[in-house]
Amino acid sequence: MEPLALLPEICLLVGALAALIGGSFLPRQRQWVLRLVAVAALLAATGTAVVGLADPARTVFTGTYSVDTATGVARLVVAAATLLVIGLGVDELADDRQESETYALLLLSALGAVVLAGASDLLVLAVGFLLASIPLYGLVGMARTPVAAEAAMKTYLLGALFGITLLLGVTVLYGVAGGSAYAELAAALGSAPSAAVAVGVVAVLGGLMFKAGGVPAHFWVPDAAQGARVSAAAFVTTVPKVGALVAAYRLVDALPGTVDTRLLVGLLAVASMTLGNLAAYAQTDPRRLLGWSTVSQVGYLLVPVAVAGRSDLALPSLLVYLAAYAVTNLAAFSVVAALPDRRTLAAYRGLAGSRPWLAGALLVSLLGLVGTPPTAVFVGKLTTATAAWDGGSAWLAVAVVVNTLASLFYYLRWVFPAYRPGEPVERSATGAFAPRPWAAGAAVVAAVASVVLGLGAGLAWEIATGPLVR
Amino acid sequence: MTMLSLVVFLPLAAAVVLAALPRLSDGVARWAWVGVTIVDLALVVGVWAAYDAPPAGALAFEERAKWIPGVGSSYHVGVDGLSLPLVALTAVLFAACAVYALRERDRPRVQAALFLFLQSMCLGLFVAADLILFFVFFDLSIVGMYFAIAGWGHGDAARSALKFFLYTFLGSLALLLGFIGLYVAADPHTFDMAELVAAAPLSDSPLAGGLVLAAVLIGLAVKTPTVPFHTWLPPAHTDAAAIGSAVLAGVLLKMGTYGFVRIAMPMLPAAWRDWAWVIIVVGVVSVLYGALVALAQTDVKRMIAYTSVNHMGYVVLAVGAAGVIADSDAQARSVAVTGAVTQMVSHGLITGALFLLAGVLQDRAGSYDMGAYGGLAGPAPRFAALFALGAFASLGLPGFSGFIAEFQVFAGSIAAVPLTALALPGILITAALFLRALQRMFTGETRGRSARFADLRAAELWAVAPLLLLALLIGVVPRPLLDIIEPAAAAVVQLVGR
Numbered sequence: 014m015e016p017l018a019l020l021p022e023i024c025l026l027v028g029a030l031a032a033l034i035g036g037s038f039l040p041r042q043r044q045w046v047l048r049l050v051a052v053a054a055l056l057a058a059t060g061t062a063v064v065g066l067a068d069p070a071r072t073v074f075t076g077t078y079s080v081d082t083a084t085g086v087a088r089l090v091v092a093a094a095t096l097l098v099i100g101l102g103v104d105e106l107a108d109d110r111q112e113s114e115t116y117a118l119l120l121l122s123a124l125g126a127v128v129l130a131g132a133s134d135l136l137v138l139a140v141g142f143l144l145a146s147i148p149l150y151g152l153v154g155m156a157r158t159p160v161a162a163e164a165a166m167k168t169y170l171l172g173a174l175f176g177i178t179l180l181l182g183v184t185v186l187y188g189v190a191g192g193s194a195y196a197e198l199a200a201a202l203g204s205a206p207s208a209a210v211a212v213g214v215v216a217v218l219g220g221l222m223f224k225a226g227g228v229p230a231h232f233w234v235p236d237a238a239q240g241a242r243v244s245a246a247a248f249v250t251t252v253p254k255v256g257a258l259v260a261a262y263r264l265v266d267a268l269p270g271t272v273d274t275r276l277l278v279g280l281l282a283v284a285s286m287t288l289g290n291l292a293a294y295a296q297t298d299p300r301r302l303l304g305w306s307t308v309s310q311v312g313y314l315l316v317p318v319a320v321a322g323r324s325d326l327a328l329p330s331l332l333v334y335l336a337a338y339a340v341t342n343l344a345a346f347s348v349v350a351a352l353p354d355r356r357t358l359a360a361y362r363g364l365a366g367s368r369p370w371l372a373g374a375l376l377v378s379l380l381g382l383v384g385t386p387p388t389a390v391f392v393g394k395l396t397t398a399t400a401a402w403d404g405g406s407a408w409l410a411v412a413v414v415v416n417t418l419a420s421l422f423y424y425l426r427w428v429f430p431a432y433r434p435g436e437p438v439e440r441s442a443t444g445a446f447a448p449r450p451w452a453a454g455a456a457v458v459a460a461v462a463s464v465v466l467g468l469g470a471g472l473a474w475e476i477a478t479g480p481l482v483r
Numbered sequence: 484m485t486m487l488s489l490v491v492f493l494p495l496a497a498a499v500v501l502a503a504l505p506r507l508s509d510g511v512a513r514w515a516w517v518g519v520t521i522v523d524l525a526l527v528v529g530v531w532a533a534y535d536a537p538p539a540g541a542l543a544f545e546e547r548a549k550w551i552p553g554v555g556s557s558y559h560v561g562v563d564g565l566s567l568p569l570v571a572l573t574a575v576l577f578a579a580c581a582v583y584a585l586r587e588r589d590r591p592r593v594q595a596a597l598f599l600f601l602q603s604m605c606l607g608l609f610v611a612a613d614l615i616l617f618f619v620f621f622d623l624s625i626v627g628m629y630f631a632i633a634g635w636g637h638g639d640a641a642r643s644a645l646k647f648f649l650y651t652f653l654g655s656l657a658l659l660l661g662f663i664g665l666y667v668a669a670d671p672h673t674f675d676m677a678e679l680v681a682a683a684p685l686s687d688s689p690l691a692g693g694l695v696l697a698a699v700l701i702g703l704a705v706k707t708p709t710v711p712f713h714t715w716l717p718p719a720h721t722d723a724a725a726i727g728s729a730v731l732a733g734v735l736l737k738m739g740t741y742g743f744v745r746i747a748m749p750m751l752p753a754a755w756r757d758w759a760w761v762i763i764v765v766g767v768v769s770v771l772y773g774a775l776v777a778l779a780q781t782d783v784k785r786m787i788a789y790t791s792v793n794h795m796g797y798v799v800l801a802v803g804a805a806g807v808i809a810d811s812d813a814q815a816r817s818v819a820v821t822g823a824v825t826q827m828v829s830h831g832l833i834t835g836a837l838f839l840l841a842g843v844l845q846d847r848a849g850s851y852d853m854g855a856y857g858g859l860a861g862p863a864p865r866f867a868a869l870f871a872l873g874a875f876a877s878l879g880l881p882g883f884s885g886f887i888a889e890f891q892v893f894a895g896s897i898a899a900v901p902l903t904a905l906a907l908p909g910i911l912i913t914a915a916l917f918l919r920a921l922q923r924m925f926t927g928e929t930r931g932r933s934a935r936f937a938d939l940r941a942a943e944l945w946a947v948a949p950l951l952l953l954a955l956l957i958g959v960v961p962r963p964l965l966d967i968i969e970p971a972a973a974a975v976v977q978l979v980g981r
Contacts, residue, residue: 329553369505385626386619395615395659396554402667410663414656421652425645432630433641474553 015073018080020061021088022127028054029120036113044112048099051116055096055123062088070482076194077134079263082479086332087130087259094252094339095123097455101347102244104449111155118148119248126256129224133267133483135183135193135217138260142179142220145253146172152245153237164240168233168249171223175230179220185213195267195483203269211272217264218277224257226250227311228284235292238304243353243452246300247346250307251339258314262331266321267483279319279409286312286416293423297357299349302423303342306382309420310338313413316397320404327400332477334393337381337466341390344378344459350452362430367446371453372431374460379424381463384417389466389473396474487544487560487610490526490570494519494577495603501596509591513584516595520578520602527574530562534967537563539974540677542612555666555673556615564971565744565824566609568964569737572831573609575953576733577602580726583839583946586846594635598726601627605734609741614662614674617746621658621706621738625651628731635724637845643718650715651705658702658742664695665750680749680978692754699747700762707739707795709769720788721851725842728784732791733835737827740798744820748802749978756979759806763900766803769796770909778916784841784851786920787834790877793909794830794885797892798823804896804903808980811899813973816980819895820972821965826888828964829876829954833885836950837873840866843943848932853920856936858929863938867925869947874917876954879910884957887965 016023031054032047039046062085070081078084098119099106106112125145132138150172154165187193189205202210223230226249238246261278268274289309296302317331351371355361365372381388384395394413401409466473497519501512530544537543542561550558562570580598587594604627608620625648633644666672668684668691685692705712720728748755755762773792780786801823805816843866844851860867876883879890889910896903924933939947957964 326554369502380626386622391619391622392551395663398659399554399663399666402663403672407664410660414660418649418653418656421649425648429633429641429645432634471549471551471553474551478553 018065018068018073019078021058021065021092022124024054024058024061025092025120025124025127029117029124032113032120033117036117039113041108041110045107047113047116048103051099051120052096054120055092055099058092059089059096062092066476070480072133072482076196077137078131079133079482080131081482082477083259083262083328083332083481084127084131086336086477087255088127090255090336090339091123091126091252094255094343095119095248097340097343097347097459098244098248098251100458101247101343101350101452101455102242103451105242105244105350105353115152115155115244118152122148122152122248123252126252129256130259132260133195133263135186138217139180139183141256141260142176142224145224145256146176149249149253153241153249155245156240156242158240160240164233164236167236171230171233175220175223178216182213182216182220185209185216189213195263199267199269199483203271207271210268214264214268214272214274215277218261221257221261221264222281224253225261225311225314226254226307227315228281228288228308231285231288231308234308235301235304238307239298239301243300243346243350246304247343247350250304250346251342254307254311254314255335255339258318258331258335261315262318262321262328263481263483265318266481275319275321275323278315279406282312282315282319282409283412284312285309285315286412290416290419290423293420296423297359299355299358299361299427302358302427303345303349306420306424307342309416310342310382312416313394313397314338316401316409316413319409320401320406323404324400326396326403328481329474329477330393330396330400333470333473334390334397336473337389337393337463340459340466341378341381341388341463344374344456344463345382347452347456347459348375348378351448351456352446353449358427359430361427362433364431364446368448370457371448374456375431376428377460377463378456379428383421383424387467388463389470390463392467392470485546486526486530487562488546490523490530491560491603491606491610493523493526494599494606498596498599498603501592501599507592512592512595513587516599517578517581517585519599520574520581523602524574524578527571531567531571534562534567536967536970539977540681542677545612551615555671555675557613557675558616559612559675560610560616561612562610564967564969565741565975567967568824568828569609569741570606572737572828573602573605573734575950576729576831576835579835579839579946579950580729582942583842584726585942586940589635597627597630597634598730601631601730608738612676614665614676614679614746618655618659618662622655624735624738625655628727628735631727631730632719632723635727636722637724638722639718640722643722646715647719650712654702654705654712657698657705661695661698661702664691664698668695676746676750683750683752683981685751686753689753689757692751693757696747696751696754696758699742699751703739703742703747704765705739706742707736707799708792709765709795709799710772710792713769713792716792717785717788720838721782721784725839725845728838728842729835732788732838733831736791736795737831740795740823740827743799743802744824744975748805748975752979752981755806756808759803762803762806763800763903766796766800767903767906769793769799770906774909774912774916778912781853782851783844783853783920783924784838786916787837787841790913790916791830791834793913794826794834796906796909797889798826800903800906801826801892801896804899805976806979807900813976813980815895815898816976817895817969817973818891819899820975821968822888822891822895824968824972825884825961825964826892829884829888829957832950832954833873833876833883836869836947836954837877839943839947840870840873843939847936850932853923855932856924857931857933858925858927859933859936860925861929862933862936865939865944869939869951871921871925872951874921876951876958878914878917882955882958884954884961887958887961
């Protein structure tokens with residue numbers, strides 16, 4: 014029992030409860046106080062997570078929770094990403110009827126993502142899954158539009174379905190291994206019947222794919238990205254992935270070689286990136302395009318999971334890519350949040366001439382998602398592809414490269430109107446570009462952070478390099 | 484010593500300043516651009532003056548700083564006889580473009596920032612001594628060029644820019660795949676060029692070596708471009724603005740050919756020798772096909788674009804011949820590689836000048852169609868004289884740099900592989916097409932759009948004339964340049980032969 018090892022998690026929980034309870038007592042005009050509470054909780058979580066990185070890697074609570082580099086980086090990324098989400102959502106959420114509830118749900122879901130990342134026991138994994146999922150249904154449905162209702166329904170149904178498969182998988186693995194801790198799985202599954210192990214692993218991975226928004230549980234992602242409020246969309250396409258992918262890495266790493274999990278993950282990776290790219294081609298709504306783009310990004314992020322333990326580069330590359338993806342994806346969503354009324358790509362025409370900084374942030378984030386240097390995602394993609402090759406799966410490296418090329422086209426479809434020269438700002442129903450201030454600021458901050466993280470990748474890599482304990 | 488970093492990042496710093504000052508007047512922006520490129524050129528001249536040929540396998544003005552030690556990548560730069568001439572070419576050509584653009588009316592401040600950014604990327608690529616650093620500059624130069632074409636082009640610029648971006652991005656990703664293969668094969672894993680050259684991984688595994696070489700070659704061939712990867716080039720050139728075309732042809736194409744001598748040959752010598760015949764064939768086909776298609780063009784800019792395919796074909800031919808080591812002596816192969824590097828410099832100067840001159844046609848009369856002009860020498864004698872000089876230089880007339888380059892390419896290649904003489908008709912066809920273009924546009928009675936055609940203005944003259952003067956200078960006094968290139972070329976030949 015080491016409660017102090019979980020200080021960042023405790024900060025998130027306290028913040029969530031304070032926001033939830035405080036919301037009942039504060040009048041709507043004074044709910045900004047709770048925004049400060051949420052921000053304070055996230056800052057405290059970030060600070061304690063940074064301090065915690067220096068601690069020795071170990072498991073706590075009788076081997077059910079890992080406090081190691083992966084958990085530390087996940088805490089940092091989740092807290093920082095949630096801060097950015099609140100930053101880009103201030104304009105949208107301020108004085109809203111559900112402002113305090115939104116903060117509470119964001120913090121709870123963030124906590125769930127962290128627990129997912131740290132879990133080294135199937136039962137803790139299940140708890141983390143539920144904690145990360147249930148607030149999402151509320152967040153997606155908060156917008157109270159028909160589209161949002163549909164998205165919430167879809168998310169809920171898929172979440173329920175894959176939640177059940179996850180629990181089923183947990184049960185099966187527990188049954189054949191005689192224990193639920195990953196250390197026990199690693200020791201016992203080698204001699205267990207491989208068919209049962211395969212069923213259990215596939216079911217658990219299915220649940221994690223729902224959280225990550227990857228094939229085959231990706232159907233809710235584009236709808237949620239399109240229908241939910243921008244802040245909620247930014248959150249659900251970013252933060253849960255961090256938890257789910259680290260969890261998948263830990264699980265795959267713990268499994269014995271009797272079942273070829275890595276091949277399965279590799280196939281899921283290729284399916285995700287390819288399907289996400291193909292589906293993004295035809296989109297004209299920037300939010301839906303981003304939704305599909307996140308599906309393809311999950312594919313790239315699964316690549317290091319597919320070579321878990323086979324290359325020294327795999328874990329650090331996953332963690333660096335997660336941080337890079339979070340900040341870059343949030344930069345793109347911030348631009349959308351700054352111009353919420355522009356629902357088509359064509360409506361961004363002339364943005365560069367009118368708002369060069371915002372257009373610059375859009376350019377950096379979209380080229381960043383492609384993987385153009387020197388943004389952080391470039392380092393992520395480069396190292397994941399290298400890790401794949403190094404881990405004996407050169408075909409995955411080829412898949413990453415081919416899909417990257419394929420993705421360039423649809424990102425450019427958005428960049429191009431924004432940089433269309435010599436055109437006056439479109440003065441249709443949406444009028445001139447009048448970006449929302451907080452979201453525009455968040456966009457620039459996130460874009461700069463994406464470049465800084467890329468240039469400072471050496472330091473990030475050092476932080477992300479460390480042992481994985483179970 | 485941080486001289487090279489200063490050379491590389493000075494334009495970038497200026498670009499950031501220009502981009503961040505939206506209230507800057509157009510005139511100040513234009514002259515600031517010229518000023519920065521001149522200062523950068525002066526720095527490069529300083530580097531050239533202080534340059535001392537480094538021992539084989541080492542670099543002059545070397546700098547190294549940690550970047551991502553976890554994956555064996557560092558900020559490592561330096562110059563040698565292969566890169567220094569191209570660094571100088573880049574500085575000269577960008578300065579010429581800055582002078583040419585003094586007449587630009589369309590968003591000059593943004594254009595200056597973009598081209599300064601592009602200049603930094605090009606310089607950085609030529610001094611990079613780390614594969615990832617090389618790739619970073621390679622990719623960013625594509626992004627910069629995309630905006631240069633899409634933003635200041637004419638005609639169907641958006642489409643051409645997109646084609647350029649997608650095509651060359653394909654090349655850069657193939658290149659990246661090859662780099663990853665080299666990294667994984669090297670023991671210990673590294674992206675450092677010098678260490679990879681010393682290790683020459685994959686020498687013992689022909690299949691893996693061949694595949695990695697194929698990835699690298701596709702990447703470089705798209706950029707160079709060689710047949711059959713050249714189809715992005717004509718539209719990109721035709722629709723880009725004059726300075727965009729000049730930089731694209733003059734500098735960006737060299738990134739591909741530079742990659743052959745810097746990366747493919749020394750790092751994958753065994754695979755290079757195995758596949759040298761394929762490279763030679765691609766080179767010969769590029770020479771002949773480029774020349775023949777250029778002959779068929781009626782659009783001046785397209786014609787010059789296709790002569791680029793032809794001229795780059797000589798380079799590919801020469802580096803391919805350098806890989807055939809049976810029954811040829813190192814001396815001949817070294818001459819071929821020297822010719823190839825000289826051709827890179829020569830083509831940059833001459834074609835850069837020709838594209839700037841072609842831009843004058845668009846500016847004055849709005850057409851590149853040869854048939855629309857006639858007797859231009861009457862109203863525009865200076866234009867006619869410079870264009871004629873450029874054309875003669877490009878077709879390889881003795882006295883110009885092109886002759887020095889192509890003579891060495893053929894002297895070395897034919898000595899190593901007699902069959903490369905098949906490419907000789909390329910020179911003849913190029914001569915024919917340039918003479919025909921000169922005759923159609925400049926001689927005879929003044930007609931069509933030639934009437935009231937204003938002659939070169941001062942900015943245009945001062946941009947183009949120095950380029951052609953340098954081409955002439957190299958043609959007459961080639962020794963200073965060759966003294967720099969020859970030791971490095973001999974080193975490459977020795978590395979391929981090991």
